[in-house]
Amino acid sequence: xxxxGFDPVDEARRHxxxxxxxxxxxxxxxxxxxxxxxxxxxxxxxxVLRPLGLTFARYEVLMLLSFSRxxxxxxxxxxxxxxxxxxxVTNAVDRLxxxxxxxxxxxxxxxxxxxxxxxxAGRALAQQATEAVNQAVFTDPLLDLEQTDALVxxxxxxxxxxxxxx
Amino acid sequence: xxxxGFDPVDEARRHxxxxxxxxxxxxxxxxxxxxxxxxxxxxxxxxVLRPLGLTFARYEVLMLLSFSRxxxxxxxxxxxxxxxxxxxVTNAVDRLxxxxxxxxxxxxxxxxxxxxxxxxAGRALAQQATEAVNQAVFTDPLLDLEQTDALVxxxxxxxxxxxxxx
Numbered sequence: 001x002x003x004x005g006f007d008p009v010d011e012a013r014r015h016x017x018x019x020x021x022x023x024x025x026x027x028x029x030x031x032x033x034x035x036x037x038x039x040x041x042x043x044x045x046x047x048v049l050r051p052l053g054l055t056f057a058r059y060e061v062l063m064l065l066s067f068s069r070x071x072x073x074x075x076x077x078x079x080x081x082x083x084x085x086x087x088x089v090t091n092a093v094d095r096l097x098x099x100x101x102x103x104x105x106x107x108x109x110x111x112x113x114x115x116x117x118x119x120x121a122g123r124a125l126a127q128q129a130t131e132a133v134n135q136a137v138f139t140d141p142l143l144d145l146e147q148t149d150a151l152v153x154x155x156x157x158x159x160x161x162x163x164x165x166x
Numbered sequence: 167x168x169x170x171g172f173d174p175v176d177e178a179r180r181h182x183x184x185x186x187x188x189x190x191x192x193x194x195x196x197x198x199x200x201x202x203x204x205x206x207x208x209x210x211x212x213x214v215l216r217p218l219g220l221t222f223a224r225y226e227v228l229m230l231l232s233f234s235r236x237x238x239x240x241x242x243x244x245x246x247x248x249x250x251x252x253x254x255v256t257n258a259v260d261r262l263x264x265x266x267x268x269x270x271x272x273x274x275x276x277x278x279x280x281x282x283x284x285x286x287a288g289r290a291l292a293q294q295a296t297e298a299v300n301q302a303v304f305t306d307p308l309l310d311l312e313q314t315d316a317l318v319x320x321x322x323x324x325x326x327x328x329x330x331x332x
Contacts, residue, residue: 001249004331007322008247015233021296026314027304031207033321035222036249038204040328041197056201067181081174083167083202130187138193142327143320148192151320154313155199156173161308162206165170 009033041137048132052125053099057084058092059133062126065102065118072105072117083164101125175199207303214302218295219265223250224258225299228292231268231284238271238283249330267291 009032016025045056054062060082065071073081079089093116096102101122107113118126141148159165175198182191211222220228226248231237239247245255259282262268267288273279284292307314325331 002246003329004246004249007325007331008249009318009322009325012229012233015229021300021304024300024304026311026318027307028300029318030307030309030314030321031211031304033318033325034200034203034207036330037200037321037324039249040324040330041200045197063178063181067178080168080170083170083174083205134187134190134194138187138190138197141193141196142324143196145192147320147323148196150316151324152175152192152195152199154309154317154320155196155203156175157313158203158206158308158317159173159175159199163169164202164206165173 009036040142044137045133048136049129052129052132054125054129055092057088058096059126059129061089061092061096061116062101062118062122063130065116066123066126070117071123072115074107074113074115076113078116096122175202206308210303211299214298215295218291218298220291220295221258223254224262225292225295227255227258227262227282228267228284228288229296231282232289232292236283237289238281240273240279240281242279244282262288 009029012032013025013029016022016028021028042056049056049059061078064078064081065073075089075093076086078093079086082089093102093104096116097104099121100119102119103117105115105117107115143151175195178198179191179195182188182194187194208222215222215225227244230244230247231239241255241259242252244259245252248255259268259270262282263270265287267285269283269285271281271283273281309317
């Protein structure tokens with residue numbers, strides 16, 4: 001995509017102020033900036049994960065399981081931790097299971113609960129994917145360290161204000 | 167969704183550092199925070215736009231056309247300004263046209279170019295949608311004004327570093 005000769009978010013902000021919506025202009029700029037930043041980061045991550053047969057959603061499930069003490073978690077806990085809808089978890093788990101990266105197991109004591117358990121191939125792919133994503137994206141988030149920490153702090157406040165965690 | 171008793175981004179950051187990926191941990195936290203912030207904002211906007219029959223992508227096209235001097239823009243310029251893929255523009259324009267909110271027109275001097283032109287019903291819906299989104303989301307971005315401006319400034323740097331604009 002070619003670079004624009006102006007900042008489109010700043011232009012939208014001027015339009016907002018010019019139409020009498022000055023009190024909404026900063027928030028509009030924040031929301032559209034977050035949307036564009038998400039596209040930028042997701043594009044960079046997809047370019048690394050696609051050759052490995054992974055999406056970011058499936059990568060997140062693998063990492064969450066790999067970090068768990070037993071290598072397995074109840075499906076509803078996976079959704080709660082990743083803050084995604086149960087159907088998204090089901091889709092990711094279906095695909096990861098079909099590829100032999102995880103397995104569904106019955107919970108040993110609670111019949112109503114299904115566990116997702118990471119398999120050796122899943123651990124190996126999670127490791128490989130993490131090395132690739134770390135190198136290509138996470139060690140270079142397009143901001144310096146001070147700015148990166150400032151961004152995380154601001155968005156932590158936003159997530160808390162949304163009621164994500166207490 | 168129930169609030170977690172801990173911050174999941176902060177927990178992931180500790181896992182990253184604990185696995186020897188300390189140099190990638192701040193960027194991982196920034197990227198996952200941006201992804202979650204995007205979900206939060208998009209969810210809030212969708213709740214307002216869905217009853218009006220709009221998605222955010224279609225709303226953005228309507229606003230861009232409403233801001234243009236003639237109420238119309240070439241389709242390729244719509245994509246460039248919104249920094250989205252041509253197929254996304256085509257999908258949004260197809261749907262908006264089917265609902266009588268915009269019309270495709272031949273460019274008066276360049277036969278190869280198609281214009282999208284906003285219609286009176288499109289202007290009215292854009293105005294209604296903006297009032298609703300301003301009130302529900304943009305005037306309350308879950309951050310105070312100083313934090314909102316700081317967030318925009320950080321993400322402006324990120325977008326510039328990505329080559330979005332010069």
